[in-house]
Amino acid sequence: MRMTRYFIPTLREIPSDAQIVSHRLMLRAGMIKQAAAGIYSWMPLGLRVLQKIERIVHEEQIRAGHIPLLMPTLQPAGLWRESGRYDDYGEEMLRITDRHQRDLLYGPTNEELITDIFRGHVRSYRDLPLTLYHIQWKFRDEIRPRYGIMRGREFLMKDGYNFDVDKEAAIHSYNRHMVSYLRTYQRMGLQAIPMRADTGPIGGKYSHEFLVLADTGESEVFFDSAILDLQFEGRDIDYDSRGNCARLVDHWTSHYARTDETHDQDVFEETVPESRRRRSKGIEVGQIFYFSTKYSEPMGASVSNANGELVNVHMGSHGIGVSRLVGAIIEASHDERGIVWPSSVAPFQVGIVSAATGHAETEAVCNALYQELTGLGIETLYDDRTERAGAKFATMELIGLPWRITVGPRGLKTGQVELVRRKSGDSKQYATGEIVAALCYQLEAHN
RNA sequence: CGGGGCGUGGCGCAGCAUGGCAGCGCGGCGGUUUUGGGAACCGCAGGUCGUUGGUUCAAAUCCAAUCGCCCCGACCA
Numbered sequence: 063m064r065m066t067r068y069f070i071p072t073l074r075e076i077p078s079d080a081q082i083v084s085h086r087l088m089l090r091a092g093m094i095k096q097a098a099a100g101i102y103s104w105m106p107l108g109l110r111v112l113q114k115i116e117r118i119v120h121e122e123q124i125r126a127g128h129i130p131l132l133m134p135t136l137q138p139a140g141l142w143r144e145s146g147r148y149d150d151y152g153e154e155m156l157r158i159t160d161r162h163q164r165d166l167l168y169g170p171t172n173e174e175l176i177t178d179i180f181r182g183h184v185r186s187y188r189d190l191p192l193t194l195y196h197i198q199w200k201f202r203d204e205i206r207p208r209y210g211i212m213r214g215r216e217f218l219m220k221d222g223y224n225f226d227v228d229k230e231a232a233i234h235s236y237n238r239h240m241v242s243y244l245r246t247y248q249r250m251g252l253q254a255i256p257m258r259a260d261t262g263p264i265g266g267k268y269s270h271e272f273l274v275l276a277d278t279g280e281s282e283v284f285f286d287s288a289i290l291d292l293q294f295e296g297r298d299i300d301y302d303s304r305g306n307c308a309r310l311v312d313h314w315t316s317h318y319a320r321t322d323e324t325h326d327q328d329v330f331e332e333t334v335p336e337s338r339r340r341r342s343k344g345i346e347v348g349q350i351f352y353f354s355t356k357y358s359e360p361m362g363a364s365v366s367n368a369n370g371e372l373v374n375v376h377m378g379s380h381g382i383g384v385s386r387l388v389g390a391i392i393e394a395s396h397d398e399r400g401i402v403w404p405s406s407v408a409p410f411q412v413g414i415v416s417a418a419t420g421h422a423e424t425e426a427v428c429n430a431l432y433q434e435l436t437g438l439g440i441e442t443l444y445d446d447r448t449e450r451a452g453a454k455f456a457t458m459e460l461i462g463l464p465w466r467i468t469v470g471p472r473g474l475k476t477g478q479v480e481l482v483r484r485k486s487g488d489s490k491q492y493a494t495g496e497i498v499a500a501l502c503y504q505l506e507a508h509n
Numbered sequence: 510c511g512g513g514g515c516g517u518g519g520c521g522c523a524g525c526a527u528g529g530c531a532g533c534g535c536g537g538c539g540g541u542u543u544u545g546g547g548a549a550c551c552g553c554a555g556g557u558c559g560u561u562g563g564u565u566c567a568a569a570u571c572c573a574a575u576c577g578c579c580c581c582g583a584c585c586a
Contacts, residue, residue, distance in 0.1 A: 455547080
């Protein structure tokens with residue numbers, strides 16, 4: 063993409079109402095623009111990141127055997143009256159009346175809709191297990207939205223729902239989700255810790271929240287520092303194996319890790335050596351639930367089991383805050399100059415800066431590089447504006463592309479261009495004929 | 510919803526106590542000189558001072574209502 067033909071409305075000054083670093087940087091980098099309290103437009107650069115994250119979430123869900131569909135944002139009130147939540151959910155649910163005076167609501171979550179879909183089409187245990195999910199905009203009329211997209215009223219969430227014939231199968235679904243979530247965060251360069259959580263208004267018996275440690279997080283968390291050293295053993299996970307998933311979940315949940323909602327100081331002190339006790343702030347980026355037959359019972363979602371008996375299905379639900387992850391990643395990865403994107407979610411992999419606008423050779427090299435990289439399918443942002451070099455460097459650092467190639471008369475005298483890594487600031491000179499290969503090597507090495 | 514604060518060119522702000530020409534910085538446009546870390550100079554454009562009503566010879570400024578936004582708290586991916 064040529065910057066002169068793109069749209070990145072950056073800001074030099076910090077908007078006064080942005081309180082936390084991710085919000086400030088998203089506004090300064092021209093990623094979002096506020097439309098109303100807690101409601102944002104996603105500008106081109108922000109949209110690219112959002113879509114990268116969305117794609118990773120999809121890939122990991124599909125890898126775990128979960129099936130995407132898409133449910134509407136507007137839902138009929140009737141289903142919610144049936145589950146009993148139309149009144150329970152309270153003011154946070156945005157209610158709408160259409161021209162025929164029918165009650166609708168902008169979905170804050172989708173248990174009712176998915177259960178309705180399920181009960182209309184699934185009758186037999188042979189159709190189970192089944193996990194359906196979608197990535198769709200939600201609306202929760204928060205009393206006080208804040209921190210940009212971190213606590214918006216409108217937000218993009220992946221929410222999934224598993225249907226199983228009995229508790230054991232449902233627990234496996236729960237475990238499968240925990241593992242797939244951990245992998246999802248890992249791919250975005252985030253370390254998210256599963257913590258035992260309250261079930262809240264969703265209800266149910268088991269729940270874990272996934273927290274990314276950050277000073278600006280809104281949740282207080284207590285954990286055993288040993289959990290920070292846990293690693294995934296291999297890239298391939300057999301999601302169909304109950305034993306395998308259970309073992310991984312065990313691995314990740316054997317250490318003490320709880321939010322303030324479930325924290326028990328006595329247990330904390332009994333089970334964690336003092337030197338490993340940590341108290342910190344965290345950003346919640348996902349939550350999983352097993353809620354047994356809480357929805358299937360009132361809504362009549364049942365199947366025939368192998369003995370021909372009608373049984374209520376065991377369900378669970380799971381959510382990842384996709385739009386919130388954009389902010390969480392920035393909170394976890396930035397410096398004083400701007401954002402430092404992990405390459406898996408970066409809006410572009412590399413930026414080309416021509417350090418001398420109007421210098422014929424420089425521009426010829428930039429153009430050739432841009433053509434070649436784009437031809438190779440490498441997402442490239444070419445800053446071809448008639449700005450001075452300093453301004454272009456500042457912009458590149460603000461928007462945080464992992465790599466920058468600088469082309470200028472100084473280097474071209476000896477036929478060289480510069481490759482700079484955003485994360486470390488390390489730079490190295492390469493001959494113009496070698497730069498593409500060098501970049502490809504680095505992209506591979508740091509992927 | 511309780512408490513606090515703020516609405517003035519695209520952005521950041523001053524002006525308001527004590528009513529009297531609507532300003533500054535950044536950004537934008539044109540020009541000249543520049544050109545490897547957010548250039549300098551000259552010129553230009555851009556604002557019904559959130560909205561409505563009131564007081565007054567005169568309102569950004571005083572009064573009232575209203576809308577919106579932000580911060581703290583209780584609630585939430």
